[in-house]
Amino acid sequence: MPPNLVWFRQDLRLEDNEALLAAVECGAPVIPVFINTLAHDGQWAPGAASRWWLHHSLAALDKRLRQRGSRLVLRRGPAADTLIRLVRETGASAVIVNRHIEPDDAQTDAELATRLQRLGTQWLSFQSNLLFDPDAVRTRQGRAFTVFTPFWRACLSQDEPPAPRPAPARIPKPRQWPTSLPLNELEPLPEIDWAGGLRTAWTPGEAGAQRLLTEFADRRWRSYDRDRERPDLPGTSRLSPHLHWGEIGPRQIWHALHARAARSRAADARDNAAAYLRQLGWREFAHGLLHHFPQTTDKPMREAFARFPWRKDTAALRTWQQGQTGYPLVDAGMRELWRTGWMHNRVRMIAASFLTKHLLIPWQQGAAWFWDTLVDADLANNTLGWQWVAGCGADAAPYFRIFNPASQGETNDPNGNYVRRWVPELAELPAKWIHRPWKADAATLAAAGVKLGHTYPRPIVDHALARERALAAYQTIRKRNAPS
Numbered sequence: 001m002p003p004n005l006v007w008f009r010q011d012l013r014l015e016d017n018e019a020l021l022a023a024v025e026c027g028a029p030v031i032p033v034f035i036n037t038l039a040h041d042g043q044w045a046p047g048a049a050s051r052w053w054l055h056h057s058l059a060a061l062d063k064r065l066r067q068r069g070s071r072l073v074l075r076r077g078p079a080a081d082t083l084i085r086l087v088r089e090t091g092a093s094a095v096i097v098n099r100h101i102e103p104d105d106a107q108t109d110a111e112l113a114t115r116l117q118r119l120g121t122q123w124l125s126f127q128s129n130l131l132f133d134p135d136a137v138r139t140r141q142g143r144a145f146t147v148f149t150p151f152w153r154a155c156l157s158q159d160e161p162p163a164p165r166p167a168p169a170r171i172p173k174p175r176q177w178p179t180s181l182p183l184n185e186l187e188p189l190p191e192i193d194w195a196g197g198l199r200t201a202w203t204p205g206e207a208g209a210q211r212l213l214t215e216f217a218d219r220r221w222r223s224y225d226r227d228r229e230r231p232d233l234p235g236t237s238r239l240s241p242h243l244h245w246g247e248i249g250p251r252q253i254w255h256a257l258h259a260r261a262a263r264s265r266a267a268d269a270r271d272n273a274a275a276y277l278r279q280l281g282w283r284e285f286a287h288g289l290l291h292h293f294p295q296t297t298d299k300p301m302r303e304a305f306a307r308f309p310w311r312k313d314t315a316a317l318r319t320w321q322q323g324q325t326g327y328p329l330v331d332a333g334m335r336e337l338w339r340t341g342w343m344h345n346r347v348r349m350i351a352a353s354f355l356t357k358h359l360l361i362p363w364q365q366g367a368a369w370f371w372d373t374l375v376d377a378d379l380a381n382n383t384l385g386w387q388w389v390a391g392c393g394a395d396a397a398p399y400f401r402i403f404n405p406a407s408q409g410e411t412n413d414p415n416g417n418y419v420r421r422w423v424p425e426l427a428e429l430p431a432k433w434i435h436r437p438w439k440a441d442a443a444t445l446a447a448a449g450v451k452l453g454h455t456y457p458r459p460i461v462d463h464a465l466a467r468e469r470a471l472a473a474y475q476t477i478r479k480r481n482a483p484s
């Protein structure tokens with residue numbers, strides 16, 4: 001019996017993996033394959049942190065496959081050509097995938113389906129990386145939703161996503177395995193070991209994802225609605241990199257939370273579950289937007305913003321990247337990002353707002369830095385997040401709503417513990433001053449060992465002046481937009 005190829009992309013798991021299950025159910029031998037297309041991915045090739053993750057995730061996937069009598073074949077090259085070569089080598093009768101909706105992938109899939117048809121090989125595509133099919137969720141006029149609340153309402157009115165399916169117990173192997181690159185050659189680890197912080201913070205792979213989900217679904221979801229804006233508390237699930245690489249599927253999370261909510265006697269159980277699933281809704285929304293508006297990775301959704309008077313300021317960009325802006329919450333977030341490859345959502349919003357509004361630096365430059373440094377760098381979510389903050393995206397925050405990083409810190413990190421952790425030079429400051437050290441008197445600063453301009457920077461811009469400058473910049477595109 002000729003084998004079937006299962007092409008893994010961002011679905012690096014065995015549980016609830018429709019493509020893999022379909023292949024196993026056929027009864028034919030299965031050849032699981034991952035293709036490193038990095039050199040051909042252009043601007044959106046995975047960044048450094050993502051590549052570190054990918055290395056470990058592939059190792060974990062191979063291990064799980066081996067426990068079931070199979071293994072992962074690793075190849076490198078342009079996706080379509082490499083896959084066709086593998087089909088010819090193995091005589092595969094079908095290539096089976098989970099649908100992946102990044103702009104280049106849709107094109108590659110369409111091209112592959114045609115080329116495979118000519119070879120007499122089937123192309124089978126499943127949907128298990130999203131809860132709802134982005135083509136099925138549309139407005140009454142048949143258009144894509146560009147506002148979140150009606151989008152999510154429309155999703156929730158659809159049939160419930162099917163229950164997740166367990167991993168296959170055994171995976172039939174081919175008579176002969178095709179050659180495979182060693183992992184170290186396919187996706188080498190960085191030569192300079194900058195990834196120590198990442199190693200401490202994360203366990204890439206399906207087992208790490210399931211551990212986090214169990215931890216979250218056993219305890220933390222009960223206070224999600226209350227704690228999710230608090231970067232000083234472990235209030236969120238931290239599942240984002242696992243979701244990005246598909247080490248866990250959204251249906252697994254959906255059903256785990258529904259089951260917990262149904263069993264719980266707590267009055268607010270349903271509210272907490274709904275609040276959490278709504279965040280997964282933002283992920284669905286982001287993927288739908290990328291699917292329907294692929295140009296938005298680089299171009300603002302609201303076209304007027306193409307004329308926004310952004311500033312070119314390499315020095316300020318660097319200061320922001322290094323977490324040296326003099327605004328403690330922004331600096332804490334940027335340093336957390338550098339050390340762990342992750343940043344709390346509320347802090348992402350404040351750091352991104354600071355770059356685009358206080359410094360007037362284009363959102364695309366911030367998105368590029370996040371792309372390189374986040375372990376959860378995700379084209380759909382990152383694009384939505386940056387455009388939302390910059391005010392130029394679908395259902396975006398209004399431009400004139402400009403976060404004050406100091407008062408945001410006081411609200412969301414009330415004791416200053418998040419800042420103390422990531423900006424240790426301010427650790428001895430009392431909570432009252434930790435988010436605005438420039439307001440503290442000389443004696444308080446001296447007692448805390450803080451010397452502004454020496455041990456910690458003074459603010460790179462004054463909040464009130466920066467706010468006025470941002471609003472004035474916004475007026476220039478509003479005026480030009482106004483009807484005459």
Ligand SMILES: Cc1cc2nc3c(=O)[nH]c(=O)nc-3n(C[C@H](O)[C@H](O)[C@H](O)COP(=O)(O)OP(=O)(O)OC[C@H]3O[C@@H](n4cnc5c(N)ncnc54)[C@H](O)[C@@H]3O)c2cc1C
Pocket residue numbers: 228236237238239240241243244279280281282283284286343344345346348349352370374376377378379381382383384385386389
């Ligand atoms: C400027 C900016 C850039 C961002 N870039 C990314 C990115 O590259 N990759 C990424 O996964 N998320 C991104 N986000 C969204 C969000 O910050 C992260 O998904 C979240 O912080 C991940 O932590 P968590 O898993 O603990 O989230 P939880 O609160 O536990 O949420 C569960 C899941 O829901 C999804 N989710 C939550 N919030 C959002 C959101 N606002 N938009 C889309 N999906 C969401 C994520 O998949 C997340 O894992 C960005 C947000 C902003 C403001």
